[in-house]
Amino acid sequence: MKDQAENLRRRLEARQNQTMARTIAVLSGKGGVGKSNFSLNFSISLSKRGKRVLLFDMDIGMGNIDILIGGHAPYSIIDFFENGCSLEEIITVGPGDISIITGGTGLMNLVSLDEEKYARFNEEFSSLMKNYDYILFDMGAGITHDSMKFLLCVDELVVITTPEPTSITDAYSAMKYIHSINKEIPCFLVCNRVFTSKEGKETLKRLQNAFLKFLDFETVGLGYLPDDRTVSKAVSKQIPFVLFNAEAAVSKAIMDIATRYANHSFGERLTLPKSHFLRNVKKYFLGK
Known part of the structure; x- marks a missing residue:
């Protein structure tokens, strides 16, 4: 009886201390900058740091995650909205012990949410958020x-x-547009394909200074990734580069970025607000 009571107490404490996943959108102002490759390898790097990660491919019509891992998910978010599958059922286990959901035309389904669809999405996504530390889009x-x-x-x-x-x-233009509507959302910057550390640092500093000067908006330079042939070799093999060659310069760099992010070692100036993802979905997609 004592053991049962102790187990119950631990379960209750775990539930009370349970935190909701942080939702993170990875974006770029233009194509061809290595965004999907970053999303995939960053997710795996966080997983290697003991974090539970769900990667959601929202690149509608041109999703690259399947291509980068050499596989095709049997389900997508379409199966949730149109075929009655649960969110748990459409999750695929990906490389590096991450979870993956393929988007398909998922964004269009969100745009057309009605009260009934939102209620179902809200209930299932709420449960999903308790199972992960980070959900990357x-x-x-x-x-x-x-x-x-x-x-x-x-x-x-x-x-x-x-x-x-x-x-x-x-x-800069993409963030200016977003900032014109929401001035509070935290923003991290990553510079990809740099030839030298100096080039990476200067690029991040240039963007940060522009945001601060013209938008009065403070951003965090999360880090930079070198222009490494390992990336193209890994893509041709359809293996995430952080798993293809963990000792490569680009792999070490993204692991450093993941460590810095997971440890919140980017200064006291940035306060990460409480997650309001589902409330915001209702606000922006249902207008309530």
Whole structure:
């Protein structure tokens, strides 16, 4: 009886201490900057740090996660909205012990949510959020009217850029648009395909200074990834680069980024608000 009481107490304490997953949208101002590759390998890196991660491929019509891992998920979010599957049923176990949901035309289903669909989505996603530490949404390149609504729902944004001037300009424009509607959402910056550490640091600093000067908006430079041939080799083998060669420079760099993010070692200046993802979905998609 004593053991049973102790087990019950532990279960109750675990439930009380249970936290909801952070929802993170990974986006870029333009295509071709390695956004999906970052989303996949960042998810795996967080998993290697003991975090429970669900990766949601929201790149509608051009989802790359299946291609990068050399597999095809049997279900997508469409099966949840149209075929009666539960969210648990459409989850695929991915490499590095992460969970994956394929988006298909999932964003369009969210846009057309009615009260009944929202109630079902709210109930199941609430349960899902208790099972993970992070839920990452790999968004399509650029911003549409509908994807903008979704970006306003998540807890945090990770913006991917490269040192190319057009990529920097597009990343700034995307964040300017988002900031014009929501000035509170935390934003992290990652620079991909840098040739030197100096180039990576300068690119991040340039973007951060532009946000601060013109938008009065403080962002966090999360880190940068080197232009490493390991990435193209891993893509051709359809293996995430952090698993293909853990000793490669790019793999070590993304593991460092994941550690920094998971440990919140990016300064005291950023306060991460409580998650209101589902409340925001109701607000922006149902107008309530």
